[in-house]
Amino acid sequence: MKFKVSVIGAGNVGATTAQRIYEKGYSDVVLIDILEDMPQGKSLDMLESGPVLGTDANIIGSNSYNESKNSDVVVITAGIARKPGMSRDDLLITNMKIVGSVTKEVVKRSPNAILVVVSNPLDAMVQHAYNISGFPKERVVGMAGILDTARFRTFLSQELNVSVTNISAYVLGGHGDTMVPLIGSTTVGGVPISTLIKPNRLNEIIQRTRDGGAEIVGLLKTGSAYYAPSAAVAQMVESILLDRKEILPCAALLEGEYEINGLYAGVPIKLGANGIEEIIEIDLTDEESKALKNSAESVKELIEIMDKN
Numbered sequence: 001m002k003f004k005v006s007v008i009g010a011g012n013v014g015a016t017t018a019q020r021i022y023e024k025g026y027s028d029v030v031l032i033d034i035l036e037d038m039p040q041g042k043s044l045d046m047l048e049s050g051p052v053l054g055t056d057a058n059i060i061g062s063n064s065y066n067e068s069k070n071s072d073v074v075v076i077t078a079g080i081a082r083k084p085g086m087s088r089d090d091l092l093i094t095n096m097k098i099v100g101s102v103t104k105e106v107v108k109r110s111p112n113a114i115l116v117v118v119s120n121p122l123d124a125m126v127q128h129a130y131n132i133s134g135f136p137k138e139r140v141v142g143m144a145g146i147l148d149t150a151r152f153r154t155f156l157s158q159e160l161n162v163s164v165t166n167i168s169a170y171v172l173g174g175h176g177d178t179m180v181p182l183i184g185s186t187t188v189g190g191v192p193i194s195t196l197i198k199p200n201r202l203n204e205i206i207q208r209t210r211d212g213g214a215e216i217v218g219l220l221k222t223g224s225a226y227y228a229p230s231a232a233v234a235q236m237v238e239s240i241l242l243d244r245k246e247i248l249p250c251a252a253l254l255e256g257e258y259e260i261n262g263l264y265a266g267v268p269i270k271l272g273a274n275g276i277e278e279i280i281e282i283d284l285t286d287e288e289s290k291a292l293k294n295s296a297e298s299v300k301e302l303i304e305i306m307d308k309n
């Protein structure tokens with residue numbers, strides 16, 4: 001059975017996400033943007049890679065939301081990206097308006113879809129999309145934790161000269177300065193990280209993880225990261241479409257879990273055909289629990305600013 005995924009925003013993150021999903025072959029893809037002809041051009045280019053790659057999926061580009069009708073999953077990447085010197089929060093009001101209008105258009109046409117929000121500042125945008133959509137909380141999820149965790153695992157693998165696949169870690173909380181790496185649950189081949197890396201060096205790696213997005217922005221100069229973000233989105237989409245029920249760190253609406261109520265935050269979830277099928281509550285140290293609540297509080301400030309606009 002072929003699925004249908006619509007990706008809204010055909011810029012760097014949207015186009016690479018569409019490419020990754022299209023290349024899997026199990027889902028048709030619709031790529032939508034406001035820029036005339038651009039999503040059509042990128043999609044046709046990707047479609048023409050099909051014979052080489054051996055994928056029979058279809059991919060089309062459009063400026064009309066009608067093409068997104070009856071999608072199984074809708075990925076929202078529309079918005080502006082950071083430039084050097086900007087924080088994710090600087091995007092708030094502009095992207096709030098874009099994400100709000102996109103959400104209205106897509107939910108009308110795909111009332112049963114699962115929404116995966118990627119636009120930044122992520123936690124505020126996914127909360128906004130949830131509010132606008134009227135969807136149950138299980139069907140609105142944000143991408144951030146997989147990316148932050150992947151950055152952390154990358155740096156740890158470089159540090160220890162060991163395969164990334166042997167590094168098990170979680171970075172929870174908001175997608176920004178307040179993200180919370182769980183040191184106690186980070187292991188390398190089952191060995192606790194704290195026995196392998198000295199605290200000072202570990203703190204440097206954690207700081208690099210927090211600044212991971214800014215590091216890429218500083219190098220690219222004209223935009224923000226998209227290869228690792230799109231890989232994270234594709235993993236989420238696959239877990240949903242193929243009902244893999246992977247446990248992944250994603251932004252989910254918390255209603256009492258981790259003693260946080262009514263706010264989206266990055267936590268481990270089970271992601272399957274029904275969307276967020278379970279929020280996994282892992283034991284946190286007092287310090288980690290405090291940091292997670294603090295992270296959610298900073299998202300609350302953004303939501304209050306959005307409420308006034």
Ligand code: APR
Pocket residue numbers: 008009010011012013014032033034035077078079080081082091095098101102118119120121223224225226229
């Ligand atoms: N509807 C559809 N597409 C839109 C809309 C809209 N209302 N407004 C803007 N777009 C499109 C732009 O035309 C552009 O093609 O969104 C695309 C964004 O692409 P980029 O500028 O390349 O940004 P990208 O790097 O893809 O990042 C998109 O994801 O990771 C986050 O912080 C990042 O918020 C940013 C988003």
